[in-house]
Amino acid sequence: MKEWRELSSSKINDDLLKFPLHTPMWFWYALAGLGLVVGAGFLAFAIMIGGGLQFLGYNNQTMWAVLITNFVFWIGISHAGVMISAILRLTQAEWRRPVTRASEILTVFSLATAMLMPIIHSGRPWRTLYWEFPFDFSRGIFMDIRSALVWDPSAIFTYLLSSVMFVYVALVPDLAVARDRSSGIARYLYAILAMGFQGTKRQWRLQAIAGILLSALILPVFVSVHSIVSWDFAMALVPGWHSTVFPPYFVIGAVHSGVSAVATLMAILRWIFHLDDYLTDDHFDALGRLLVVVSTTWLYFFGMDFYYGLFARDEMELGIWSLRLFTPPYNTLFPIFLLAGYLIPVPLWLIRGVRRNVKAMFFTSLLVNVGMWIERYMLIVPPLSNKQAFPFDWVTVYQPQPIEWVLVVFTFGVVSTGILVFAKLFPIIPLFDIKEGQNLRRVIQVGRRTVPGVVRE
Amino acid sequence: MAHVEPLTRAGTTHDLTGRVGRIGSGSAMLVLGILALAGLIGLILKVMSGPVPLNKWGYTAAALAFLLSTGQGMPVVAFATRLAKGYWALPLRRAAELGAVTGLVTTPLFIVLLFQLPDFFGRPSIWFDWPGGPVLWDSVAMILLTFTGLAMLFVSSRPDRALSTQQASDWPGTGRQWDVLTAGLVVLGAFYLMMLVFVHMYVVSDLGMSLVLGWRSAIIPPYHAVSGLQAGLATTLLVCGALRRFGGLRRYFGLDVFWGASKLLLGLSLLFFYFTWSELLTNWYGRTADEQFLLDLFMFGPYTALFISSVLLNFALPLALLIWNPIRVSVRGPIFVAGLILLGNLIDRLRIFVASWSVAGPLGPHRTFAPPAQYPDALDLLVFVGAVSAVTFLYLLALRFVPPIAIWEFKTGLLLTAERPYLKTEVAVVAKPQ
Numbered sequence: 070m071k072e073w074r075e076l077s078s079s080k081i082n083d084d085l086l087k088f089p090l091h092t093p094m095w096f097w098y099a100l101a102g103l104g105l106v107v108g109a110g111f112l113a114f115a116i117m118i119g120g121g122l123q124f125l126g127y128n129n130q131t132m133w134a135v136l137i138t139n140f141v142f143w144i145g146i147s148h149a150g151v152m153i154s155a156i157l158r159l160t161q162a163e164w165r166r167p168v169t170r171a172s173e174i175l176t177v178f179s180l181a182t183a184m185l186m187p188i189i190h191s192g193r194p195w196r197t198l199y200w201e202f203p204f205d206f207s208r209g210i211f212m213d214i215r216s217a218l219v220w221d222p223s224a225i226f227t228y229l230l231s232s233v234m235f236v237y238v239a240l241v242p243d244l245a246v247a248r249d250r251s252s253g254i255a256r257y258l259y260a261i262l263a264m265g266f267q268g269t270k271r272q273w274r275l276q277a278i279a280g281i282l283l284s285a286l287i288l289p290v291f292v293s294v295h296s297i298v299s300w301d302f303a304m305a306l307v308p309g310w311h312s313t314v315f316p317p318y319f320v321i322g323a324v325h326s327g328v329s330a331v332a333t334l335m336a337i338l339r340w341i342f343h344l345d346d347y348l349t350d351d352h353f354d355a356l357g358r359l360l361v362v363v364s365t366t367w368l369y370f371f372g373m374d375f376y377y378g379l380f381a382r383d384e385m386e387l388g389i390w391s392l393r394l395f396t397p398p399y400n401t402l403f404p405i406f407l408l409a410g411y412l413i414p415v416p417l418w419l420i421r422g423v424r425r426n427v428k429a430m431f432f433t434s435l436l437v438n439v440g441m442w443i444e445r446y447m448l449i450v451p452p453l454s455n456k457q458a459f460p461f462d463w464v465t466v467y468q469p470q471p472i473e474w475v476l477v478v479f480t481f482g483v484v485s486t487g488i489l490v491f492a493k494l495f496p497i498i499p500l501f502d503i504k505e506g507q508n509l510r511r512v513i514q515v516g517r518r519t520v521p522g523v524v525r526e
Numbered sequence: 527m528a529h530v531e532p533l534t535r536a537g538t539t540h541d542l543t544g545r546v547g548r549i550g551s552g553s554a555m556l557v558l559g560i561l562a563l564a565g566l567i568g569l570i571l572k573v574m575s576g577p578v579p580l581n582k583w584g585y586t587a588a589a590l591a592f593l594l595s596t597g598q599g600m601p602v603v604a605f606a607t608r609l610a611k612g613y614w615a616l617p618l619r620r621a622a623e624l625g626a627v628t629g630l631v632t633t634p635l636f637i638v639l640l641f642q643l644p645d646f647f648g649r650p651s652i653w654f655d656w657p658g659g660p661v662l663w664d665s666v667a668m669i670l671l672t673f674t675g676l677a678m679l680f681v682s683s684r685p686d687r688a689l690s691t692q693q694a695s696d697w698p699g700t701g702r703q704w705d706v707l708t709a710g711l712v713v714l715g716a717f718y719l720m721m722l723v724f725v726h727m728y729v730v731s732d733l734g735m736s737l738v739l740g741w742r743s744a745i746i747p748p749y750h751a752v753s754g755l756q757a758g759l760a761t762t763l764l765v766c767g768a769l770r771r772f773g774g775l776r777r778y779f780g781l782d783v784f785w786g787a788s789k790l791l792l793g794l795s796l797l798f799f800y801f802t803w804s805e806l807l808t809n810w811y812g813r814t815a816d817e818q819f820l821l822d823l824f825m826f827g828p829y830t831a832l833f834i835s836s837v838l839l840n841f842a843l844p845l846a847l848l849i850w851n852p853i854r855v856s857v858r859g860p861i862f863v864a865g866l867i868l869l870g871n872l873i874d875r876l877r878i879f880v881a882s883w884s885v886a887g888p889l890g891p892h893r894t895f896a897p898p899a900q901y902p903d904a905l906d907l908l909v910f911v912g913a914v915s916a917v918t919f920l921y922l923l924a925l926r927f928v929p930p931i932a933i934w935e936f937k938t939g940l941l942l943t944a945e946r947p948y949l950k951t952e953v954a955v956v957a958k959p960q
Contacts, residue, residue, distance in 0.1 A: 292800065304811040311812055314744035316804040369723065370748065377744035380735075381650045513944050513957040522957035524948060 074346050081503050082246060085496045088342055090251055096493060103486040110479020113472045114189055122192045124472045131453040131467035134446075136190040139480050141319075141445045142326070143183035144225070144298050146438075146484075149327030150176025150232060151291040154239075155284035163509075163523050164355040166502040167347045171338060171488070172331045173236045174497070178487035179330075180229045182480050187221070189476065217301045224290075224297040231287045238279045241266050242501040295320045302448070308385035309378065309452030318370040322441065325360070325367040325410075329437035332356045334488070336431035338497060347498050350425040357424030364415050364437070371444075385455065392451045398466070399451055402443050410440025533777060535937045542778075542929045542936075543690040549773045549930055550922035558919040565912005568905045569638065577642040580737075584883035585906035587733045589913050590635045591750070591875040592757075593628050594729060596868065597917050599758020600625025600765075601675050602722060603787075604682075605715030611958055614786030616939040617778045620932040621769060622762045623679045627920040629672025631913055636668045637661075639733060649889055651736040652727070660732040667728055671721040678714045679924075681707060685934040687927070726751040734878055737886035738823065739893065740816030743809075749801040750878075753840065756794035757871035760864035763787050765921075767861040769930050778931050781857060788848055788860035791867070795844040802837060819894055823881050828899035832877040839870025 076084075117124055127134065153172040157165035188194045198204070200218040203211050212219055245266040248259035266272055299319035302310040312318075332353065339348040378386045393399050414433040417423045424430065454467055491497070509524040572586065604622040607615035640661045646653060653659025684707065688697040697703065727747035735741045763784065770779040806825065809817040825833045844863045853859035884900050885893055902910075942957040 289796075296800075296804070300807070300811075303808050306812060306814070311808070312744050313746075313805045313808040314748065315808070317745065317748065317801065373744045373747060376652060377742055379654070380652060380744075381740075381742040382654075383742075511946050511955040513942060513955060515941050515957070520942065520957040522942070522944075522955045524946070525954045525956050 076346060076503070076507055078504055081500055082250065084346065085498050085500050086247060086250060088492060089247060089494060089496055092493070099489060100486070103482050103489065106478055106482030107486055109475055110482060113475045113479065116472065117189065117192065124470060126468045126470045126473065128465065128467060130457065131450060133453060134450055134467055135469045135473040135477060136186045138442065138446045138449055139477060140183050140186035141298060141449070142442050143179045143480060144295055145323035145326040145441065146330045147176045147179035147183065147327065148291060148295060148323035149331045151287050152324050152328055153331055154235065155287050158280065158284045163506060164352055166506045167498045168331060168335060168352060169502065170239065170499045171334055171497050173232060174488055174491050175330060175334060176232045177229065177236060178484045180225060180232065182483045184225055220297050221301065224294045228290050228294045231283065231290050235283050235287055238276065238283060239499055240495060241276060242268065243496050243499060246500055247496070292320055295323045307452050308383065309389040309455070312374055314370060314373050314377070318374055321363065321367045321370055322444065325363050326438055326441040328356065328360055328363055329434040332360070332430050332434035333438070336427050339427060344498065347503065350427070353427055353430045354421070354424045357418045357430060361415055361418050364411055368411050389452050389455050392455055393447055399447060402447055406440045406443035406447060408440070409436045410444055533940060535940055538936055538940070539689060539933055542931055542933050546690045546929050547926045549925045555919060555922055558915045558922070562912050562916035562919055565909050565916060568908030568912055572905050572909065573638060580642070580644060580886040581884045581900055583639060583642050584880035584900060585876070585902045586635070586909050587639055587879040587883060588875040589910045590632055590639060591729055591879055592872050593632050593913060593917060594725065595754035595757040595871055595875065596761040597625045597628025598632060598671065598675065598722060599754045600762045601678055602719055602755055603759050603762045605719060608711060608715065612786060613939050613943065613956055614782040616935050617783050617931050618762055618766050618787070619935060620682070620928065620930060621765045623682055624921055624924050625758065625761065626675025626679050627924050628917045629675050630920055631916045633668050633672050635913060637665050640664055643732065644886060644888060646736065649736055650739070650742060652731045660728065664728045664732055667721060667725050671718070671725050674714055674718045674721055678711065678718055681710050681714060682932060683928040686929050686932060689933060690929060723751045726754055730878065734882040737882045741820055743805055745801055745805050749805065752794065752797050752801060753871060753874060756791070756798055756840065756867060759787060759791055759794060760867035763860055763864035764868065773930055775930060778936070781855070784857045784860040785855050788854045788863070791844065791860060791863060792848040792854070795841050795848070795867070799841040815894065816892055819892070819896070823885065823896040824877060827896040829877050829881050832873050836870050836874040836877055839866045840874060
């Protein structure tokens with residue numbers, strides 16, 4: 070890390086607990102604005118419960134579209150937390166320290182939002198309970214355990230629970246600091262959540278072990294979640310979906326999308342909370358480098374899906390790729406997704422100056438997620454819209470309806486509200502991790518130059 | 527226990543330059559040369575007997591894929607650890623880069639095999655009847671891969687050769703030269719990785735998938751590449767173990783090297799399982815006629831034993847062993863696991879390519895039953911042993927010209943690490959310049 074700033078323990082406490090312990094006026098305006106967006110989404114949901122799925126653009130062939138795209142997209146974003154936190158912690162990457170908490174929180178709220186989508190998509194949310202839980206043993210009625218309706222919730226719940234535990238374990242020392250620096254009801258609540266953490270040697274040891282164990286245990290869960298989501302498609306015999314490469318392709322796409330979302334979030338946090346001392350240009354540089362590797366791997370898997378779709382010269386597969394590449398509106402979306410998801414941001418990230426420019430990183434990472442949302446849409450809709458063997462299956466092109474766009478915006482509103490409220494209640498950058506990083510810093514003299522170094526853990 | 531002096535920069539230079547040309551006995555190289563020659567004769571006899579029946583080429587194709595995965599996977603270890611600034615890997619980078627010599631054996635072998643392929647016109651393939659495919663473009667890709675690997679070795683060993691020959695006049699080590707060297711290694715490494723991934727795709731697609739009508743699994747090229755990287759790392763570890771044990775380099779190949787590599791090996795073993803599982807589960811659930819045939823041919827039919835052994839050796843046993851700290855954090859544990867993986871990779875390549883060539887033939891209706899398992903004949907064994915011996919011979923020959931450890935990189939590592947006081951103890955500090 071080039072940009073080293075000596076930060077005292079008290080400065081770290083002051084800076085990072087400022088927002089949780091003091092409420093600025095803009096917080097209420099932001100909350101109200103986001104509340105309106107979330108409210109609009111719930112209103113749309115209520116209209117659909119009253120009137121059914123007729124408000125969506127579905128037809129007798131294309132019955133998975135924007136809502137399922139939202140589901141896959143937010144599951145993808147949720148991969149940010151583990152990628153940044155668990156993998157970088159296990160590999161002892163120093164630059165992870167200020168980035169971990171926000172990415173873990175992004176995971177939690179993205180997952181919760183993703184779970185809402187299939188429930189809304191079902192049209193009759195209360196009936197989903199019958200699909201998930203055994204409800205009548207006496208008559209031998211049991212849910213179909215081979216169904217994606219059981220796999221998906223099981224995997225996502227497991228991931229959500231482990232992510233919450235992951236966040237909480239890392240939060241305990243910071244809660245204790247917040248407890249010691251607050252008063253009244255806030256102090257009481259922080260004290261309960263801190264579970265008596267006093268920073269004894271044994272408590273630190275347990276906290277460190279729990280963090281490492283959870284990092285290792287959450288990795289298979291992280292891979293399994295998006296693999297299972299990909300199998301929702303790959304297990305079907307729908308041409309364009311039935312592909313063996315879908316699991317790794319979805320996972321790496323999720324990581325691409327998730328890490329980009331972390332970069333976007335970091336830029337926003339730095340601007341809103343004036344965290345220039347903590348989220349330095351070095352951190353954006355490191356995220357940019359990581360993104361170059363991740364996005365290129367994603368492009369490779371996309372290439373495999375494309376190439377081996379054409380490989381067998383199967384009429385249906387060729388038809389779907391023809392639809393994606395040459396038929397409106399997909400022929401417009403396809404270049405947009407490729408340009409936004411890879412061709413514009415990645416060459417820019419190869420330039421050091423761009424990686425170290427927060428504004429540039431903000432816009433390029435945002436662009437990636439525009440591209441990745443369209444990518445999910447292109448994966449899901451064209452295979453269902455392809456002309457089938459029987460004329461009665463020849464349908465008009467699926468057109469997303471206004472209510473579906475409201476629900477897209479709603480998902481962003483839910484995630485943003487969640488992160489904002491969390492940042493209000495708890496430090497969004499881990500205090501103890503930053504202090505530990507400060508403690509481990511050393512320099513080495515090489516000839517006439519002083520090179521920054523770090524104690525090997 | 528004998529007293530061991532701490533490593534110094536001057537001592538390292540003196541010690542390692544003194545070892546150039548002293549590793550690998552002459553008699554061992556003679557035996558390897560004779561075996562390589564016998565393999566070449568075996569290959570010539572095979573070629574002279576004509577391309578048909580096609581199933582006689584399965585073992586040769588497997589030998590090629592095995593060498594591509596093991597020897598030609600090694601330089602990627604050097605590139606990846608250089609890119610990630612993994613200091614633990616400093617001693618093994620040269621051993622890994624030397625794996626590039628494998629290309630001198632695989633390139634002609636690949637070209638010979640390409641000429642045995644049946645007519646590709648109208649056949650499902652990555653070439654779509656494009657002129658020159660597969661023979662011309664596959665050959666070009668393999669030649670480029672080999673050339674890039676050797677170029678990487680040449681560039682990386684430039685400062686060391688200047689040291690060991692005591693003729694620094696043409697490479698005095700100016701700032702500009704060092705800049706070109708370090709940037710060049712990154713560019714060459716990235717290009718090598720890209721070409722390796724492409725060549726894996728060409729090999730498994732043209733020598734495997736295109737021969738089995740109905741096989742169009744998009745995960746197979748990444749599977750082949752990832753299991754190739756796993757085998758490349760395993761081979762590097764085995765070579766390091768041998769250099770440590772027989773090359774007198776115990777001081778350089780310390781615990782850190784094997785511990786660091788074992789973590790990567792564990793990760794790659796998990797990826798092996800993930801890719802295998804993705805292939806299996808999608809076909810299992812799909813259950814189309816083609817998919818049932820593929821399951822029968824590659825997994826649960828005549829080659830079941832190979833499939834089970836491959837999963838055991840590439841995934842189950844490495845996982846069961848490497849999750850334990852005492853095994854992972856040791857020298858012998860990772861070397862043992864690397865041996866298992868190397869064997870597992872060979873079995874996996876036999877499973878894929880022998881099975882594929884056993885059903886190769888002219889275009890026609892898709893098959894529904896897998897033919898019985900095919901066993902190697904004397905010529906198959908001769909070609910395999912000869913190819914492996916040729917690679918080993920070339921590796922030992924290369925060690926006569928370059929030091930077994932990149933002296934300049936190792937010395938950089940010594941410069942950038944130091945012991946510093948921390949509370950009541952001393953800790954290792956690692957500097958990471960931009």
